[in-house]
Amino acid sequence: MKILGAPLSPFVRKVVVYCAEREIAFELEPVTPFGPDGEREDFVAASPMRRIPAIDDDGYLLADSSAIIHYLEAKHGAALLPEEPKARGQAVFFDEIADTLIVGAFGAMFFNRVVAPKFLGQPGDLAAADLAERETAPLLMERLESIMPDGDYLVGDSLTVADIALASPFVNGKYAGYEVDPATHPKIAKWLAGIWARPSFAAQIALGENAIAAAG
Ligand SMILES: N[C@@H](CCC(=O)N[C@@H](CS)C(=O)NCC(=O)O)C(=O)O
Incomplete structure (x- = not known):
């Protein structure tokens, strides 16, 4: 494929x-x-x-x-999208907010601080990036922290599409200099560290870091 x-x-x-x-x-x-x-x-x-x-x-x-x-x-064969109705609903919910709200917040930081200057050769809108970091992200993080489960995964007790979808845009935030503060958002920070430590994510995070470094 x-x-x-x-x-x-x-x-x-x-x-x-x-x-x-x-x-x-x-x-x-x-x-x-x-x-x-x-x-x-x-x-x-x-x-x-x-x-x-x-x-x-x-x-x-x-x-x-x-x-x-x-x-x-x-x-x-279904493996990462839960079959059980309530778990399925939760997984699709996290996938959806990841693709919209979370991508939006980190995308504003990533595009304007990294993509525009390094890959498109044009200045990014740094005020928009700063606004996303100062206002959009904190509100989203506060709401996300309030619904984060205590365990290692978002839905149930194993990896699902929810974890993959939500942890992915945080990588763009990281590339743009954003860090989840474990003091204020301990559940998000712990969950994210666990998901990012998986070889699947670690490899992609390193690949992106190398591509950004190579772009200058
Ligand atoms: N809902 C789509 C969104 C895909 C998307 O927006 N990708 C961005 C790159 S991160 C893109 O292709 N942007 C091109 C453009 O905005 O013209 C998905 O889940 O794949």
């Missing part, structure tokens, strides 16, 4: 980590949605909305990280 995308994207990372955890073989086909790559014929066919990630699984083309994971769960 080909995954079309760039490893710094939180949505691409979500699918890559999912595949690593499930030992689903894939190769990453580098596509940056901004610039000329965004109109590449193979990319547009797989991702009509020009967003990464998309997959080409033996000719089956599909875009959107959640759609891809649902497809892979159906194809390879």
Whole structure:
């Protein structure tokens, strides 16, 4: 299976980590949605909305990280999306807030402090990044901390899509200089450290750090 995308994207990372955890073989086909790559014929066919990630699984083309994971769960057997109704609901809830609210907050920091200056050669909107760090993120963290379970996983007692989806955008926050304060958000900090320590995440975090360092 080909995954079309760039490893710094939180949505691409979500699918890559999912595949690593499930030992689903894939190769990453580098596509940056901004610039000329965004109109590449193979990319547009797989991702009509020009967003990464998309997959080409033996000719089956599909875009959107959640759609891809649902497809892979159906194809390879449900493993990381809980079957039990309430757990399923919780997992989809965390996936959804990760892809919207959390990506939004860390995306503002990451795009303006890292992507724009280092990869696009243009100044980022640093005021927008600072505002996200000062106002958006603290409110989200406060609300997230209030619903975080005490254990190592968000749903039940093993890894689910919820953990992968939510831990992924935090990596972009980390690249942009954001750190979860264990004094104020002990449950988030502990959970995140555990998920990031998994080989699947550790490899992707290091890959991104190297790519950012190489960009100068
Ligand atoms: N809901 C989509 C979102 C994908 C998405 O927005 N990806 C970003 C990169 S992080 C993108 O392709 N942006 C291109 C653009 O905004 O033109 C998913 O889960 O895959």
